[in-house]
Amino acid sequence: EDQVTQSPEALRLQEGESSSLNCSYTVSGLRGLFWYRQDPGKGPEFLFTLYSAGEEKEKERLKATLTKKESFLHITAPKPEDSATYLCAVRHEAGNNRKLIWGLGTSLAVNP
């Protein structure tokens, strides 16, 4: 069964304390892994797309990496404004089906 699992469910960091969020997936025919950030009461904001194992992408304090089984979102020296829920999703295409399979998210709190 196609599945996306994120861990930890919640994470509390001190400002400047680097860490990583995990997204493990089991899908047939990966057509992209996506990271989003969601603030309370808002729609998800796109961060990264990764397509193949070994691929990495960076944006400010965030870096996403991908293997054949999982993806990591590394947060370097986080700031309080990085506090949000981080969602991972994968796409697999079967015919015209382009829907995403979503993880439950990691709620990140960064204390000043």
Add this chain to the structure above:
Amino acid sequence: GAVVSQHPSRVICKSGTSVKIECRSLDFQATTMFWYRQFPKKSLMLMATSNEGSKATYEQGVEKDKFLINHASLTLSTLTVTSAHPEDSSFYICSASYSTLRGKNTEAFFGQGTRLTVV
């Protein structure tokens, strides 16, 4: 960048009435639009996928007659919650994507969401 606008952001309606939520892609033509529902502290639950000019594909367990989806153009999709009841109160979010010249589907761009409260 690609912008998706969702309106209204909040709506309160009486039980038994219908509510329409609009989702517009402002600077691109959306070949596919998705409607999600999100419960508190939960992830996104896909309700339906719609392509311009064709009927929406609903996920299992989602009532087609209750959640009417119209994708009338490449920039507009609407979700109408008919005969709303308190249990329909939720956060509804739309997203849109488009196909590149190579035929690859882009990432999904999300609207800001609509908080529906049925009283």
